Amino acid sequence: MVRSCVHIVGGGVIGLACAWELSRNGHDVTVVAPSPGRDGASWVAAGMLAPVTEAQFGESALTALLLAGARLWPGFAAALEEAAQESIGYDTTGTVTVALDASDRASLDDLLAYQQSLGLEATRCSASECRALVPALSPTLRGGIEVPGDHQVDNRALLTALGAACRHGGVAFVESSVSAVGAGPELVLADGRRLHPDHVVLAAGTGLPFIGGLEGAGLPEVRPVKGHIIRVRPPSGPHAGAAPLLTRTVRGLVHGHSVYLVPRRDGSVVVGATVEERGDDTAVLAGAVHELLCDARAIVPGLDELELSEVAAGLRPATPDNTPRIGWTALEGVMLAVGHFRNGILLAPLTAAAVVDLLGERPVAPVIEALAPA
Amino acid sequence: MVRSCVHIVGGGVIGLACAWELSRNGHDVTVVAPSPGRDGASWVAAGMLAPVTEAQFGESALTALLLAGARLWPGFAAALEEAAQESIGYDTTGTVTVALDASDRASLDDLLAYQQSLGLEATRCSASECRALVPALSPTLRGGIEVPGDHQVDNRALLTALGAACRHGGVAFVESSVSAVGAGPELVLADGRRLHPDHVVLAAGTGLPFIGGLEGAGLPEVRPVKGHIIRVRPPSGPHAGAAPLLTRTVRGLVHGHSVYLVPRRDGSVVVGATVEERGDDTAVLAGAVHELLCDARAIVPGLDELELSEVAAGLRPATPDNTPRIGWTALEGVMLAVGHFRNGILLAPLTAAAVVDLLGERPVAPVIEALAPA
Numbered sequence: 001m002v003r004s005c006v007h008i009v010g011g012g013v014i015g016l017a018c019a020w021e022l023s024r025n026g027h028d029v030t031v032v033a034p035s036p037g038r039d040g041a042s043w044v045a046a047g048m049l050a051p052v053t054e055a056q057f058g059e060s061a062l063t064a065l066l067l068a069g070a071r072l073w074p075g076f077a078a079a080l081e082e083a084a085q086e087s088i089g090y091d092t093t094g095t096v097t098v099a100l101d102a103s104d105r106a107s108l109d110d111l112l113a114y115q116q117s118l119g120l121e122a123t124r125c126s127a128s129e130c131r132a133l134v135p136a137l138s139p140t141l142r143g144g145i146e147v148p149g150d151h152q153v154d155n156r157a158l159l160t161a162l163g164a165a166c167r168h169g170g171v172a173f174v175e176s177s178v179s180a181v182g183a184g185p186e187l188v189l190a191d192g193r194r195l196h197p198d199h200v201v202l203a204a205g206t207g208l209p210f211i212g213g214l215e216g217a218g219l220p221e222v223r224p225v226k227g228h229i230i231r232v233r234p235p236s237g238p239h240a241g242a243a244p245l246l247t248r249t250v251r252g253l254v255h256g257h258s259v260y261l262v263p264r265r266d267g268s269v270v271v272g273a274t275v276e277e278r279g280d281d282t283a284v285l286a287g288a289v290h291e292l293l294c295d296a297r298a299i300v301p302g303l304d305e306l307e308l309s310e311v312a313a314g315l316r317p318a319t320p321d322n323t324p325r326i327g328w329t330a331l332e333g334v335m336l337a338v339g340h341f342r343n344g345i346l347l348a349p350l351t352a353a354a355v356v357d358l359l360g361e362r363p364v365a366p367v368i369e370a371l372a373p374a
Numbered sequence: 375m376v377r378s379c380v381h382i383v384g385g386g387v388i389g390l391a392c393a394w395e396l397s398r399n400g401h402d403v404t405v406v407a408p409s410p411g412r413d414g415a416s417w418v419a420a421g422m423l424a425p426v427t428e429a430q431f432g433e434s435a436l437t438a439l440l441l442a443g444a445r446l447w448p449g450f451a452a453a454l455e456e457a458a459q460e461s462i463g464y465d466t467t468g469t470v471t472v473a474l475d476a477s478d479r480a481s482l483d484d485l486l487a488y489q490q491s492l493g494l495e496a497t498r499c500s501a502s503e504c505r506a507l508v509p510a511l512s513p514t515l516r517g518g519i520e521v522p523g524d525h526q527v528d529n530r531a532l533l534t535a536l537g538a539a540c541r542h543g544g545v546a547f548v549e550s551s552v553s554a555v556g557a558g559p560e561l562v563l564a565d566g567r568r569l570h571p572d573h574v575v576l577a578a579g580t581g582l583p584f585i586g587g588l589e590g591a592g593l594p595e596v597r598p599v600k601g602h603i604i605r606v607r608p609p610s611g612p613h614a615g616a617a618p619l620l621t622r623t624v625r626g627l628v629h630g631h632s633v634y635l636v637p638r639r640d641g642s643v644v645v646g647a648t649v650e651e652r653g654d655d656t657a658v659l660a661g662a663v664h665e666l667l668c669d670a671r672a673i674v675p676g677l678d679e680l681e682l683s684e685v686a687a688g689l690r691p692a693t694p695d696n697t698p699r700i701g702w703t704a705l706e707g708v709m710l711a712v713g714h715f716r717n718g719i720l721l722a723p724l725t726a727a728a729v730v731d732l733l734g735e736r737p738v739a740p741v742i743e744a745l746a747p748a
Binding site: 230232235236281283284285286287288289290293294297303304305306307308311 | 604606609610655657658659660661662663664667668671677678679680681682685
């Protein structure tokens with residue numbers, strides 16, 4: 001294999017996972033990003049690894065990609081924890097999705113039939129079966145679905161571990177944004193500096209449209225899809241509870257709204273997420289926080305007694321068909337790894353492996369080949 | 375008048391107002407508080423000056439006190455702004471209280487009858503009359519009450535201005551908590567230092583029960599009453615609105631819950647406040663934030679599009695009869711000014727004036743005399 005000098009534009013989970021995998025495969029890697037590990041949607045995310053509960057009608061090709069991504073996770077998690085010498089909170093307990101009203105139950109049954117038609121593992125549960133799995137559920141639910149194959153990772157621990165593994169692996173970091181990409185390839189930084197690697201991987205997420213010089217590269221449109229999220233944790237004061245409220249990811253349909261509650265090992269819970277087409281707007285709005293609290297407490301009433309520790313909003317990078325683009329662009333030496341939308345964390349290991357293969361000019365699987373930029 | 379050395383224990387609005395008034399009256403004043411201007415309930419408050427809408431059945435004596443307090447505000451505000459050379463956001467536009475459902479309307483009519491029986495100025499309004507005063511109100515309200523005499527001040531600007539006026543007036547600050555009060559009087563600080571002023575004014579709010587040496591002083595029980603509050607502001611991004619959402623304080627009864635929205639001149643709005651008997655617990659709980667958002671957006675739906683800029687909880691100092699205690703204690707040279715509960719900001723000028731009179735051994739009005747510790 002030829003050792004190549006690769007510059008990765010973007011410090012989210014895709015950029016860092018690519019950087020680590022490329023460094024493990026002998027490349028000379030630099031990450032160029034304003035704030036690696038804190039950039040973009042990855043830091044705000046919940047960390048669900050959910051190929052089954054993210055399956056949407058009409059997106060069976062995407063579901064196949066998500067399943068391929070999920071299969072890499074156990075090995076990726078073990079190798080990363082070994083390399084970083086840190087836990088990433090990888091948890092394979094499984095997920096329960098519940099329905100609040102009869103209409104939600106009907107929607108969930110339709111979804112279950114679709115999941116089963118794709119051969120996915122999902123089981124219908126009565127309300128009491130759901131509560132046996134998750135005692136904190138509201139007694140008024142209409143039952144749900146158990147999905148043992150949908151897991152989670154602590155996204156912030158993951159980003160921290162990826163940063164550590166990159167540093168241990170000799171990855172360099174240039175904390176700057178990239179204003180343009182030129183032939184060569186060449187990277188022009190915000191402060192005017194110019195870098196000349198052998199190859200560039202554009203993993204800039206919603207930042208992609210702000211990079212100049214890419215007009216003829218055949219890039220997809222990438223739009224920001226806003227998501228609000230809140231984090232709650234057990235209060236430390238006199239009203240602190242003994243047992244954690246949740247030990248398993250809960251998703252819910254609440255009068256037609258989707259909500260999820262992802263518990264962390266420290267007893268905190270990530271509640272998300274809105275899906276809003278509002279352009280580049282990361283203001284935390286009162287109405288969105290209300291909606292999340294309202295929907296989450298409808299399925300897990302005990303949430304009321306947890307401390308609200310964070311409210312945030314992030315922007316997911318989405319392409320017109322909600323599917324990522326991974327592959328060489330029309331610009332010599334410039335590769336793309338963007339548009340992961342709601343599935344960036346799930347798809348990070350698969351994307352990183354694909355980028356390594358593409359750089360090594362090795363054949364990739366058909367699911368990856370299908371993601372090549374037009 | 376004899377110039378006396380007075381130490382004030384407490385750096386909330388009561389402590390600072392007393393310090394400034396005493397310094398204006400020629401005394402040698404020191405404020406002893408861990409974080410003057412940021413201590414206690416005053417910083418978290420909304421700043422309503424509301425003798426009428428705070429009138430509660432069976433508390434007509436307290437209402438008389440609140441009215442006496444309100445009468446001092448115009449002069450106090452003008453003198454303070456002059457002394458501090460800063461605006462305190464004093465606003466006399468008036469308040470509208472609205473009812474969400476028929477039962478809320480009935481409660482509001484009962485309250486209106488009570489207010490009018492006390493001779494207070496309050497007028498019944500139809501829903502459309504309310505919306506003429508406050509266009510942002512929900513179209514589904516059941517009308518309300520207009521109360522021209524209930525005003526507001528920006529509590530944080532007030533605290534900042536009081537601090538500045540104190541410093542200009544020569545008030546000294548000792549940033550420490552007081553662990554005990556002894557005969558003399560003597561103040562024992564947390565670090566063991568001992569201070570020996572001529573007089574002590576205890577304005578420690580919910581901190582009072584934590585000060586030792588006061589067993590025989592005849593002090594009232596002071597308990598903390600928790601209040602959650604949230605602050606919202608116009609977003610600065612692409613969705614920023616032109617006109618402020620509110621220009622007048624709105625109170626509401628929402629399915630029996632009380633809520634208020636107090637607009638600031640910068641377009642932000644303070645939304646409060648829960649009233650919770652939970653001991654010394656200042657954790658911001660998800661359920662309380664949900665309740666405030668839910669009730670506030672029910673009467674002002676446009677709140678949804680404002681940015682959630684702060685969530686907080688504070689502890690109001692309340693006595694068993696919800697009425698403050700102002701006067702000399704059984705301990706020689708030690709005066710009390712505590713227990714202002716929901717009305718500390720409204721009553722700060724009156725309390726400060728009373729403390730000056732009591733220290734000067736001048737007669738005080740009967741409403742003040744009635745507040746003497748037992």
